Amino acid sequence: MPELPEVETIARELKEKVLSRTFLDIWIDAPKLIKKPKNLTKFKKELIGRKITNISRMGKIIVFDLSGDMTMFVHQKMTGHFLIGKWNRKGKQIIPAEKGFLRDSANKYIHIIFYLDKGKQLAFSDLRKFARIELLSRKDFEKFKKELNLGPDSLEKNFSLDKFSKIISSQKGKIKQVLMNQKIISGIGNIYSDEALFEAKINPFRPADSLSKKELQKLLIAIKMILRKSIKAGGDSVSDYRRTDGSLGEFDKLSKVYAREGEKCLRCKSTIKREKMGGRSTHFCPKCQI
Numbered sequence: 165m166p167e168l169p170e171v172e173t174i175a176r177e178l179k180e181k182v183l184s185r186t187f188l189d190i191w192i193d194a195p196k197l198i199k200k201p202k203n204l205t206k207f208k209k210e211l212i213g214r215k216i217t218n219i220s221r222m223g224k225i226i227v228f229d230l231s232g233d234m235t236m237f238v239h240q241k242m243t244g245h246f247l248i249g250k251w252n253r254k255g256k257q258i259i260p261a262e263k264g265f266l267r268d269s270a271n272k273y274i275h276i277i278f279y280l281d282k283g284k285q286l287a288f289s290d291l292r293k294f295a296r297i298e299l300l301s302r303k304d305f306e307k308f309k310k311e312l313n314l315g316p317d318s319l320e321k322n323f324s325l326d327k328f329s330k331i332i333s334s335q336k337g338k339i340k341q342v343l344m345n346q347k348i349i350s351g352i353g354n355i356y357s358d359e360a361l362f363e364a365k366i367n368p369f370r371p372a373d374s375l376s377k378k379e380l381q382k383l384l385i386a387i388k389m390i391l392r393k394s395i396k397a398g399g400d401s402v403s404d405y406r407r408t409d410g411s412l413g414e415f416d417k418l419s420k421v422y423a424r425e426g427e428k429c430l431r432c433k434s435t436i437k438r439e440k441m442g443g444r445s446t447h448f449c450p451k452c453q454i
């Protein structure tokens with residue numbers, strides 16, 4: 165599932181490419197992706213004619229502010245991702261107009277095309293079709309935000325060591341699971357929790373409330389550093405995630421512990437282990453992560 169750096173990369177690229185554009189038409193062949201309003205005709209009617217006034221990220225959700233006090237949000241879930249380009253529709257077939265990344269296999273599950281002014285097309289590819297798209301009034305969106313009750317964003321400017329320590333030290337769960345709980349901290353998933361804990365030399369199975377002040381400091385620095393590094397690399401494309409031009413993010417080439425089971429630890433040369441934790445694969449060095 166895309167995590168903070170992947171969603172941040174997409175939100176930034178979308179802002180760069182489609183900010184101030186207006187929705188002219190929509191083609192959809194997977195109505196189940198649209199959760200609100202459930203009625204597709206109503207969704208189209210509500211969206212068409214609206215201008216994109218801002219695009220941002222909230223946790224792992226992409227938020228489109230629209231004219232007329234409306235908000236469209238998209239949770240891409242497992243395999244959903246936005247693409248910008250040109251596609252031709254021939255019957256049931258959707259074909260990218262030009263050669264290049266958009267023709268890669270991860271990008272061929274186009275289920276929505278938003279036609280924007282100035283000839284722009286914003287498509288949504290989603291192999292598993294688990295994504296969630298909702299169009300709400302600004303007021304209802306604020307309500308939804310409250311219900312979601314997301315923890316602070318790890319890249320927030322005022323996310324201080326003090327705040328981080330308070331949040332983590334009050335948790336009894338395993339540190340990796342605590343980091344992945346969106347209601348405690350938002351944006352961190354499987355890959356970046358493994359990477360941050362490796363960087364901070366902390367064993368992922370440790371109870372969160374056992375971390376010392378010094379370890380908490382190292383961990384927060386590691387989280388911020390790794391997320392920024394991944395955003396710079398355009399995210400991690402281990403799974404289906406792609407950038408908006410269809411190309412791959414390159415963080416997977418930089419990861420030090422994730423998906424390196426059986427390989428040598430880059431720090432102490434021990435063998436990297438993989439163990440299940442709450443159904444998720446956890447990668448760590450049993451020797452230098454204590």
Ligand SMILES: [Zn+2]
Binds near residue numbers: 429430433449451452
């Ligand atoms: Zn090691």
